[in-house]
Amino acid sequence: MLVHPWDAPREDAEWQHWLAGHDFGQLAVNGPSGEPPLVQPLHFAYDSARGEAVTHLARPNPLWPALEAAPQVLLSVVDDYVYVPGPWQAEPAVPSEHGVPTSFYATVQLRCTAHVVDDPQEKADLLNRQVGHFQPEGGSARAAAGEAPYGRLLSGIRGLRLEVTGVRAKFKYAGKRSGDVRDRIADRLAERAGPRDAAAREQLLRRSGTDAVTP
Template sequence: MLIHPWDSVVEAESLAFVRDNQFGHLIAAGRGRDVPVVVPTQFALAGDRTVLLHLARPNPVWAAIEENPKVLLAVGAPWAYIPGAWRAEPGTDPRLGVPTTYYSSVQLTCHAEIVTDDDGKLEILRHQLADLEPDAGDPAEMPRLLSGIRGLRLAVEEVRGKFKYDGHRDAAFRGRVAEGLARRGGPGDEAALRHLA
């Protein structure tokens, strides 16, 4: 992903974003494939350098990971389309403004370890449930669940974050866009307003 200096995010802020948005796309390139395998998935960030998740045994991603354990986990948040008129400079034709899209995106490059033993899968499930559903029952009491899944432990090797919100523009410009977002109130607009503030 292209990251301009004004869109770049420090690692700590990127990881905080991932912790707050624990759903993404796991991408496994495998070897000699025409396209990578892409799997939308819930996950849990354990510390700053480990991602834990589980997937169904028949998932096609397992073969790709066995071919090549280097994977990418892409996490994105709500996006907001910004019409060109909102970005036009005062006194110019609004039709000449350049539209864009505001969004946050973090990509974690990882080394994947497939977890097949019951104790390892239970560790992953317990960690995910403690984070997402603390009052859930013990997954050890669901034996069919364990036999139907495999776990993944991802060791994070690189963190790349991009928060695209016109960070290189002045406060007046960003204020005009914020006014448009506040008036429109569409999906993703509230998140974009928080970033502009």
């Protein structure tokens, strides 16, 4: 992924704060020789203190042989994306029809070493960490090896700890454009009010050093 200086996070806290609100991504694993990568959409729980993400998959999933053969993987998360029409991007001295269309998006890519978890109690602990993330209010029984209601189901899954070894993040929101252009794009996003336009507008204003306001 290409990351221009104007699209890079200004500090680690920027991507960490964004990732804290995003827990669904795609896990890319090297495929067999001559084959494309395998990509698995999944929910995960990222633990910044431990520097890892945890998840689990069904035992029949075809990713397992690939993971065991090549444990270096990439977990990719993308959101707050919109299409920006060319005229919105034209500088004031340029005809609007000469503006260049583009995409806005935020993304974090975690390079990880995958650790497969098969021990029943370790799997139960991993599942409890995930449920604790997604259901902090409680309401579900805790998993425990050999105990109802989930103990008998543990054999049907394998746990996965993704040890983070590198991070690439990008916030592509007109960082190299003039303030006039950024203001125009913010106005147009508010007017269009399509899916993700509000989130993209908030990112644009935040990256421009302006607090997001309700149009």
